[in-house]
Amino acid sequence: MVTDSWIARLLAGLVGLSPVALTGASVQPPADMVVFRDLPAGQIQQQRVLRYWTADRRASARQVPARGRVARALPDAASAGALWPGSALGTVGRVFFSMDGQDFLCSAATVRSSNRDLVVTSGHCAKNGSGAWAENWVFVPAYQDGGGPHGGFTARRMFVPDQWSTGADDGYDVAMVVLAPSGGRHVADVVGFNEIAFGRPRGEQVFTFGYPSYDKYDGRRLAYCSGRPSDDPYGETKAQGLRCDLTQGSSGGPWMNGFDPRTGTGTIVSVSSFKYADEERVMYGPYFGDAVRRLYTRAEKG
Numbered sequence: 416m417v418t419d420s421w422i423a424r425l426l427a428g429l430v431g432l433s434p435v436a437l438t439g440a441s442v443q444p445p446a447d448m449v450v451f452r453d454l455p456a457g458q459i460q461q462q463r464v465l466r467y468w469t470a471d472r473r474a475s476a477r478q479v480p481a482r483g484r485v486a487r488a489l490p491d492a493a494s495a496g497a498l499w500p501g502s503a504l505g506t507v508g509r510v511f512f513s514m515d516g517q518d519f520l521c522s523a524a525t526v527r528s529s530n531r532d533l534v535v536t537s538g539h540c541a542k543n544g545s546g547a548w549a550e551n552w553v554f555v556p557a558y559q560d561g562g563g564p565h566g567g568f569t570a571r572r573m574f575v576p577d578q579w580s581t582g583a584d585d586g587y588d589v590a591m592v593v594l595a596p597s598g599g600r601h602v603a604d605v606v607g608f609n610e611i612a613f614g615r616p617r618g619e620q621v622f623t624f625g626y627p628s629y630d631k632y633d634g635r636r637l638a639y640c641s642g643r644p645s646d647d648p649y650g651e652t653k654a655q656g657l658r659c660d661l662t663q664g665s666s667g668g669p670w671m672n673g674f675d676p677r678t679g680t681g682t683i684v685s686v687s688s689f690k691y692a693d694e695e696r697v698m699y700g701p702y703f704g705d706a707v708r709r710l711y712t713r714a715e716k717g
């Protein structure tokens with residue numbers, strides 16, 4: 416049975432502020448611009464979020480609509496994807512948030528940071544391209560069967576690349592979200608963290624994780640895929656694709672090099688982002704290059 420015990424440990428609420436660029440305004444924004452949003456964390460906002468995410472709201476939250484692209488047909492191939500055979504991973508969790516008046520689901524994971532409060536997810540799990548920012552944003556680490564052993568951590572700052580904020584460029588569909596401490600403790604001190612890397616060689620073995628909530632998956636348990644990704648065969652993006660049948664709700668889930676099943680951690684090199692409309696067995700994730708490095712450098716001190 417789903418309980419509300421984790422809600423009692425949420426510490427901060429979300430009230431919208433206008434996005435502010437870190438660099439000076441210009442007609443053509445610099446390619447390295449980072450866009451962010453500050454979230455107040457006063458007592459009134461805390462109570463609002465505590466009241467908002469009832470068990471009914473969590474159960475009825477929608478999967479983020481699949482980000483689809485148009486592609487020419489490819490030969491059919493075997494799919495990959497299954498429920499994770501062990502217990503939920505402490506550093507990976509489910510995300511609940513509101514956007515444009517609707518409630519949605521995503522996935523995210525903690526990363527090493529100087530503030531010890533950072534998670535990485537997809538850009539569309541924090542901001543709707545050039546549109547609205549997410550509200551009521553909550554990360555529940557080690558989510559399983561309706562809740563998590565560590566409660567929920569709400570967002571206090573969100574960062575996305577300008578390429579995502581202004582153009583919804585799938586090659587930059589990444590967000591860094593700084594969390595508010597829960598019970599006076601940073602998320603990294605509660606569940607640990609993953610490393611993060613940039614500019615890694617393409618095609619390295621990865622494990623991907625998330626909480627898919629459509630088709631054969633119901634979103635209540637962690638699922639995974641594994642294999643070696645390859646470049647986008649259509650040349651539409653700089654993303655890499657992995658044969659993977661994870662569905663909506665897995666957006667923002669981490670792609671890890673060097674995953675260690677004993678510790679449940681690895682080095683994050685991408686996040687689940689989109690699928691081509693006629694290629695549902697391949698998940699694509701943005702390449703973590705210089706733009707994502709700058710995003711991380713800014714967010715991990717925020």
